[in-house]
Amino acid sequence: MTINIDPVTGLQNASLAPAKTGGSQDLSSVDFMKLIIAQMRNQNPLDPQSDTDFMAQMAQFEALNQSKAAAQTLKVLQGLGELGNAAGLIGKTITGRQVSAIGITRDSVARERFGAVYSLLSTNQKAEVNLDDRVQAAIADAENAGTEVTGIVDRVLVGPDGVPVLSVNGKVIDQFTISEVR
Known part of the structure; x- marks a missing residue:
């Protein structure tokens, strides 16, 4: 699960792209x-x-x-x-916290979108996907979410929510968890 902190408001899971609510709350x-x-x-004709x-x-x-x-x-x-x-961090060595896991296959322990986990699979789904043992490494990786990672930023991913995250050795790092840049 990716946790996004808006640097201006400090709100969790705030997106950089304009949210399209489109619900009954918007008055067109x-x-x-x-x-x-x-x-x-419906106004009063005597007092319009x-x-x-x-x-x-x-x-x-x-x-x-x-x-x-x-x-x-x-x-x-x-x-x-x-x-x-x-x-600007591509090619630089950073230390930050892993916020989600990138699996080895598209249907691993967690489903991915743009390289970032967006939903964990149920136990039955894990068993079905893991019939050929493709996701053993991904299972271990999913348990590492929240651990500190140090490495060179190799790319920037923009998730489905529009928030950019950093890829370091296949681990997804939220740029707001970075504690060191070298």
């Missing part, structure tokens, strides 16, 4: 206009809302959309900075 401009129309239809109230609501909604876009842009810029920092 179409939804907002539907609410305004419903509000206009003024046009300035509606314009103020629309201005507030637009300001909210602009601040969301600015936050997403800042998140992307932060991600590019993290990627640049990680790329």
Whole structure:
């Protein structure tokens, strides 16, 4: 399991790519206009809302959309900075903590995506995959998650969550766990 710490907010598992929630929590401009129309239809005819109230609501909604876009842009810029920092470590010797294991095969002890573990297999799945003993080394490696690793950074991987991690001798190191760079 990869643990990501956002360097700006200090939040765990914060992603550098803009998150697409797309759920019912996001209010689109179409939804907002539907609410305004419903509000206009259902207002008290003896005490109607003024046009300035509606314009103020629309201005507030637009300001909210602009601040969301600015936050997403800042998140992307932060991600590019993290990627640049990680790329600058290629060829350097670092010491950091292993955050996940890279197995020997695609279906090893844990399933991989972009070289990083994203889900552990159940006991039955492990037995099925291990029928030909392909994953014995991967089992030992998965148990090493969290151990300190020293070595030369050979590449930078960008995981499915968009966070760059470092590869040192086949081990995945989160750049925020680095304790030494030589």
